[in-house]
Amino acid sequence: MNTLEIRNLTLMKGPKALLADISLDIWQGYVHAIIGPNGAGKSTLAQTIMGLSGYRDIEGDIFFEGQSIKGLSVDERARLGLTLVFQEPARYEGLGVKDFILAGAREKKAALVDEALNVVGLDPARYRDRAVDKTLSGGERKRIELASVYAMKPRLVMMDEPDSGVDIDSVQNIFAVIRELKNDGATVILITHSPEVLKQADHAFLLCAGQIVDKGTMENMYDYFNGRCAPCTHIGNPIIDSQLGA
Amino acid sequence: MAEAAIDTKTPIQSAERDELIAELLDSIKQHHYGPGVAHIEIHGNEVLGVKLVDGLEVVSHSIPDGVEVDIRVKKGVTIQNPVHFCFGIIPDNGVQRIITRTVIEEGARAQFMAHCTFPNAVNVQHIMDAKVIIEKGAYLSYLERHVHGPKGGVTIVPKTEVRVEENGRYNTEFELIEGAAGAIDLDYKATCAKGAVVDMKARIYGRLEDRIHIREAVYLEGEESVGVLTSHIALKEKAQAIVENEVIASAPLARGHVDCKEIIQGEAQARAIPIVQVKDHRAHVTHEAAIGSVDSKQLETLLSRGLSEDQATDLIIKGLLS
Numbered sequence: 001m002n003t004l005e006i007r008n009l010t011l012m013k014g015p016k017a018l019l020a021d022i023s024l025d026i027w028q029g030y031v032h033a034i035i036g037p038n039g040a041g042k043s044t045l046a047q048t049i050m051g052l053s054g055y056r057d058i059e060g061d062i063f064f065e066g067q068s069i070k071g072l073s074v075d076e077r078a079r080l081g082l083t084l085v086f087q088e089p090a091r092y093e094g095l096g097v098k099d100f101i102l103a104g105a106r107e108k109k110a111a112l113v114d115e116a117l118n119v120v121g122l123d124p125a126r127y128r129d130r131a132v133d134k135t136l137s138g139g140e141r142k143r144i145e146l147a148s149v150y151a152m153k154p155r156l157v158m159m160d161e162p163d164s165g166v167d168i169d170s171v172q173n174i175f176a177v178i179r180e181l182k183n184d185g186a187t188v189i190l191i192t193h194s195p196e197v198l199k200q201a202d203h204a205f206l207l208c209a210g211q212i213v214d215k216g217t218m219e220n221m222y223d224y225f226n227g228r229c230a231p232c233t234h235i236g237n238p239i240i241d242s243q244l245g246a
Numbered sequence: 247m248a249e250a251a252i253d254t255k256t257p258i259q260s261a262e263r264d265e266l267i268a269e270l271l272d273s274i275k276q277h278h279y280g281p282g283v284a285h286i287e288i289h290g291n292e293v294l295g296v297k298l299v300d301g302l303e304v305v306s307h308s309i310p311d312g313v314e315v316d317i318r319v320k321k322g323v324t325i326q327n328p329v330h331f332c333f334g335i336i337p338d339n340g341v342q343r344i345i346t347r348t349v350i351e352e353g354a355r356a357q358f359m360a361h362c363t364f365p366n367a368v369n370v371q372h373i374m375d376a377k378v379i380i381e382k383g384a385y386l387s388y389l390e391r392h393v394h395g396p397k398g399g400v401t402i403v404p405k406t407e408v409r410v411e412e413n414g415r416y417n418t419e420f421e422l423i424e425g426a427a428g429a430i431d432l433d434y435k436a437t438c439a440k441g442a443v444v445d446m447k448a449r450i451y452g453r454l455e456d457r458i459h460i461r462e463a464v465y466l467e468g469e470e471s472v473g474v475l476t477s478h479i480a481l482k483e484k485a486q487a488i489v490e491n492e493v494i495a496s497a498p499l500a501r502g503h504v505d506c507k508e509i510i511q512g513e514a515q516a517r518a519i520p521i522v523q524v525k526d527h528r529a530h531v532t533h534e535a536a537i538g539s540v541d542s543k544q545l546e547t548l549l550s551r552g553l554s555e556d557q558a559t560d561l562i563i564k565g566l567l568s
Contacts, residue, residue: 050550052546052550053542053546073549074546074549074550075549075550075552075553075554075555075558077550078549078550078551078552078553079552083550083551083552084550086543086546086547088543089547090541090543090544090547091544092544092562092565093478093507093565093566094478094564094565094566094567094568095561095562095564095565095568096565096568099561099564099565103548103551103553103558103561104548104551104552104553131565131568132565145547148551149551152551152552
């Protein structure tokens with residue numbers, strides 16, 4: 001069963017296609033990765049699926065659990081169970097960690113705050129009463145953002161570079177969240193440059209110049225990171241399918 | 247513990263007094279005070295109730311349009327619980343002028359919470375004229391919280407002059423988040439002696455056609471004195487705000503900072519004027535000012551958790567004003 005189906009998705013910026021005729025299926029309950037070089041369109045694809053401002057004027061369609069979400073706003077998509085973890089988490093002056101974590105949760109239980117903080121490896125006693133502001137490091141904010149996603153209990157989570165700005169030890173906490181989400185039946189899409197993050201995935205898509213140029217198991221797609229993928233000197237004219245792996 | 251007598255000259259009868267006190271306290275969601283908590287309730291130009299604790303002196307008398315109040319915390323005394331002042335007018339119109347002279351004597355420490363409540367205001371004027379002296383090594387924290395009705399028919403004119411003597415500390419917060427502000431013309435000035443610290447915060451949510459003008463100035467005249475001015479303002483609909491924060495450092499190793507943030511929505515307008523002046527090369531003063539709509543990344547993050555735009559904006563503003 002597919003959680004997400006993308007059909008002939010094209011997003012133009014002026015004359016340039018940021019995403020060009022993308023079709024893909026995201027299987028329910030799996031961890032998928034979208035990999036590719038800088039500028040390939042990975043974050044653009046995630047932001048388009050989420051329906052962020054500037055990424056809504058698309059051709060094609062996006063189906064979430066069988067329903068077209070093309071005409072839905074960001075919050076309407078989120079209320080269906082779709083969410084995005086941004087690469088660079090926002091800072092909120094004065095907004096408490098507790099309020100932030102519970103913002104998207106259906107059940108506003110204090111115990112859920114502690115549970116979510118524990119999942120991301122942050123001591124609830126030290127963090128629950130702090131603010132999501134500049135007194136927290138980027139890595140701490142990233143983990144708190146993941147805690148907020150955990151508390152939301154989404155059905156599909158897209159994580160844009162989940163390990164960016166996070167120290168090596170804390171990356172393990174992020175991987176734990178991915179496992180928890182999967183164990184809870186959620187589907188995860190990882191947008192990544194990192195071989196370590198790719199290892200968390202069951203399946204991956206390779207994106208180049210706004211097009212899906214390959215897909216397969218994590219082992220197969222690992223070639224991209226080993227330099228056996230066609231190097232992206234092909235921006236705007238990717239080598240696709242049969243030409244790959246030659 | 248000292249229990250002050252209620253002013254017997256007031257023409258308000260006992261039952262009416264109790265009813266007014268109940269209405270005032272109800273409007274600020276403060277239904278009773280615990281034992282050992284000093285509190286003073288003033289309605290219009292009538293002192294309705296006074297309860298004091300050891301080391302705290304309050305002398306008040308009515309004037310035609312308000313009340314004069316002398317407040318003194320005795321030398322070396324620490325008032326354990328915050329002292330609550332409730333100023334207000336329950337009817338929809340009226341004038342209340344509060345003239346206060348406050349002295350926190352040497353080494354004394356206290357927290358005052360002033361609740362100013364005008365829940366039914368259509369045409370109310372609240373004028374506050376305060377002089378505060380924080381003596382050597384003394385400390386006062388003063389939180390002024392306003393509760394207004396939804397119509398914004400209040401004109402608030404708080405004027406405060408503070409002198410903080412050697413190693414004294416004065417923290418003040420002006421908060422108006424509930425109800426429509428109406429018109430606010432706030433004017434606070436503080437002077438710091440050697441090692442003294444002043445920390446002034448204003449947190450205001452303007453709505454409708456509110457007009458907000460804030461002038462805060464701190465004069466760092468003593469060596470190693472510190473002044474911090476913080477204004478966080480959120481405006482929506484047709485509200486307008488002007489914020490003038492000024493720090494003047496004229497002593498060695500004085501340090502100051504001005505922080506002004508304003509979020510505007512709808513047709514609201516904001517203007518921030520941070521002024522920093524340094525008259526001694528060993529002093530250091532900084533400022534930051536930002537005016538804009540709600541940050542798009544903050545908003546998009548909360549939208550992607552399923553909050554509506556209004557819910558997300560309210561949460562962001564609630565944080566800014568917390």
